[in-house]
Amino acid sequence: MNSLDDGERRRYPRVPTTRDCWIAHDNVTVQCPVEDVSEGGLRLRSPVNLETGTPVDVILDLGGSHGCLWAAGRVAWTEEDPEAPEHGPSHATGVELTHLRHGATSLLGFLLVSCGLG
Numbered sequence: 001m002n003s004l005d006d007g008e009r010r011r012y013p014r015v016p017t018t019r020d021c022w023i024a025h026d027n028v029t030v031q032c033p034v035e036d037v038s039e040g041g042l043r044l045r046s047p048v049n050l051e052t053g054t055p056v057d058v059i060l061d062l063g064g065s066h067g068c069l070w071a072a073g074r075v076a077w078t079e080e081d082p083e084a085p086e087h088g089p090s091h092a093t094g095v096e097l098t099h100l101r102h103g104a105t106s107l108l109g110f111l112l113v114s115c116g117l118g
Helices: 107-115
Strands: 020-025 028-037 041-046 055-061 068-080 091-100
Touching: 020 041, 041 068, 055 091
Parallel strands: none
Antiparallel strands: 020 028, 020 055, 028 041, 041 091, 055 068, 068 091
């Protein structure tokens, strides 16, 4: 597997964030801290290991009065983080967003315009 720093995998520039999201799959929903967002998706820390290709629903907390963004996606990659806190989310996970709800055309564009994330 490629390292997380492998720039060749990245199709879009990333914007760091400290937002939370919820990932739902097979009637299980987990809260995950988001590390960065891009035009195509997001990188998060998951307490569970999701296999590459797994379809997921994403609910991203936009903060304040902005509410949440709902999207459909799939797990693009995942890596165990040996330096994660003992009781914290230990799986670095990339989620490619395949469908944004509420008429948004890109996650990064939506976040930058809607709530000044950046």
